[in-house]
Amino acid sequence: MSKIIEFKQVYKDYPQAGTQQTVLYDINLTADAGEFVAIVGPSGNGKSTLLNLLTGIDRPSRGEVIVNGTALQKLANHKLTAWRGLNVGIVFQFFQLLPTLSLLQNTVLPMDFLGKLTKPQRNERAKMLLERVGLAAEMHRLPSQISGGQQQRAAIARALANDPPLIVADEPTGNLDAATSDSVFELFAHLRDQGKTLVMVTHNEVLANAASRKIEIRCGRIHADTSLEPLY
């Protein structure tokens, strides 16, 4: 298996009250393509910062973050944006679908930004993705017209729009009930089966234990890194 994620001696500091507050210490981490990694740990201990470094939303203060062969800390902002569009699909806790666009348009939008496919091809792909997440009948509806679980499914479809090798999810089930969380999690498992690498921050221990690997972050450090037998 090839390595898709590499964190080499990564530190992240934030200025706070005139001093530098370190939130991540000496993170060394690798993940192979096709892994399903759950990141757990108490709030405020660096999980989201780790995700931000992984997606190029933030840069490390020291060390290297290499994702899919690209050293992110070396990329200029505008190149990072293009890189992210191609390589990472992000799923947020509050779904964050654009409220004025239908599910279909929300799914087309990342492809529009990248501009690789023709317009009919983009539409076709978006329809196919929405069908895959079980939203074929809802594709012309607005986010406000569907349930939270459906919105999160649509957000997953959007994350897959440019067929990125890496899907990153920040508390994807944090705002969903148990049954809906299960269905979303099942979707992630299917993605893993299709060869996607998934990294998910969650507080839900049951779901975390259903991943193939669980990394626990405490006080900015990797406290535990455990391989698991996937449930799904």
Next chain:
Amino acid sequence: MNTLWRKVWADLWVSKSRSLLAVISITMGVFCVGTLFGMIDLQLGKMDAAHQQSQPSHINLILRHDADLALLEPIKALPGVSGVETMTQLTVYFRHPGASDWTLATLIIRPDYARQRFDKSVLQAGHWPTPGTVAIENLSAQSSGLKLGDSIEFKSPMGSQTLQVDGIVRHPFVKPPKFGGQVHFFASTTDALQFGIAANSFRQLLVQIDPPYKLDTTRSIAGQIRNILANQHIPVNAVLFQDPLRHWGRPFLAGVNGVLKLMALSALALASVLILNSISAHLVQQIRQIGVMKALGGGTASIAAIYLCETLLMALLAIVPAIPLGLAAAYFSSCHLLGLFNIDCGGFDYSPRAVVYMIAGGLLVPALAALGPILRSANLTVRVAIADHGLGADFGYSRVDILLERIAARCLPTLYAAAFCNIFRRKLSLLLTQSVLVIAGSTFLVLMSLIASLNLTLDHEMARSQFAIRLSFVADQNEQQVLDIANALPATERVENWQRLAIEMSKEGTALRQKGNLGAQLLALPSVSSLYQPLIESGRWLQAGDAGKRVLVVSSDTAKLNGIKVGDSLEIALGSIRQDWRVIGIYRWLVAGSYAVEPVYAPLETLRAITHVKDMASFSLIQAAIKNRAEEADYLEQLKQRFQDQHILLDVYNTQAKLEQRQFSRNQFNPVLGTLLGLAAMIAAVGGIGVTGALAINVMQRTREIGVLYAIGASSKTVYRLFLLEGLLHGLAAWLLSIPLAYLAAEPIARELGKTMLGIDLDFAFDLNAVFYWLGIVLLLTWIASYWPARKAARLTVRECLQH
């Protein structure tokens, strides 16, 4: 400082941009109110004060010939006359010594400048005229560039002489040169002799009557004076009546002020819209804090008080700069407008009423505008206030939203569809911003249609004029001599001679009220005239069969003022001859303001039969083979030269080429139109600030959404484009909405403005070109307004956005 006050200050400080925007919105509104109400008060106050200071004559009779001072005794003895003074005005030519071209000017001669009683001129610099020197009028000095110490060569039928400019004088009644007035000089009675004015003679009579001033009494006394003059065979060219308390330019400014008041209220209303927008946005961001405060035990009243304090604090911060700025703008704008009437503005002055309005409006309007959103927010339950909905709690809940999204999805690319729907997310904000822009757009289109209507009206008037040149003489000339001179030029095709005579009109014993406060003038033209015909509103124009009959065509203004209908009989006084004449037609009179002599048309043959003055011409209409203004100017120059060679003085006020006349007629409306367009620009600027505010607030409220866009691959350029597009869509929507609104409103408003401000009934034309000008302006305006918010959005980082 207690905790709540700390929160008030902290809220304002933390959201500096938004606070600043709200403060600017209030400042703009208060500034507009102060400027406009300040202008209204200062203009009228200063205008009337300057008028009263000049001790205006109540009756000003302009005579056609010199009259002897001995005539004054019977006039002074008339019951009701409290004082009489004389002066002389004559037309002369002047030039710098050695220069080739002569220019027409008016020379004013007063018997004793140091002891003027009525229509007082004021010495501004140098000295009053003495033998060998002249003074120049203030506006004339400005326009001609002549200054103290310059030598001027004058030419009159009596020969030429050189006099030195030794004083600058402000005259209360001269027409500004930029509106067609000519240069005015003042000379001593000693030098008057060399201009052909005999000692102890005069050409103008200034009369004051016993107080209180009443127009009917004044007219009656003027009639008695005219009888005395007529008995001495001295015809009167014009009679001017002046209210001693109210400046003659008041009607013009009263029209302007009516619009200013409307604009001031609109500006305040628009500003309150902007304030409402800013406060609502502020409260949206504060909702979670409101929930927390409520959870901690804060009551609705105390929470509302915090945000009301914030609003009042911003209002106070806005008023501080707005008051001095508004007062200064009112003073300088008033001075500019008063300058058109040759009124000295004096030292800095302000309107206490404007200050009161600024303070009251500046505090009350924001407080009232904010009260609704504040109470709504303060009343939210804790659960609703602290709920987090992620993106999109503001769109997609109504059928309209769904319909809009479907239309956008079908017709537009995804990004454009997002921009299109985004502008409908905050409907109140959209409504407010759109109303500001639509009002600005409609105002612009209505004003442009007013200008188009004015141009159309003038074009129609020009189309009714078949002559190329109207040649007016200072004194009546022999008809044959005029024909010979004019026909000697090859381009001349036809010459028609007219006569004019000052008249007095009455109906059933009561003197008629007139729009033109310089009195009425009978314009007698050949009954078969084909060179001019005014627009006849009722009845008919003169015909061949009218020759020898006492028939008249009067203006619609006079007809309305006096209830005159076609077929009515009027008593006309031609000197000492009083006869009944029948009204056969009513025409539309195109003139700005009321400082004019009103024409009354009658057959020339009839006038000649009554006065027994034959073969004389007061002015000529000349038809000529002329293609353009250059040829017209050249032809007029040749005509002037020929008449000058024959020592015939032309009356510069009334000698005009047709195309030039059109421009002149158009120019007389420029001050009003300029003022109106300036005010429309002010409203458009408020609209621009409205869009900036709406978009800036959008950026603040949608920061997390911007982060999501970045996270799914949008570049800075895309985000910039999205917000710019939203701004432009605001402009485009406002443009589309303002067209039908302006189309419906333009005609009644243009007609009403035409009547109140320009004093004429306009032929209406909707300016289609202006629709496209406004598109350009509104797109530019919204582009400028969206530039900074869009730039700010494009510069946000993903992390900043997602942390928001």
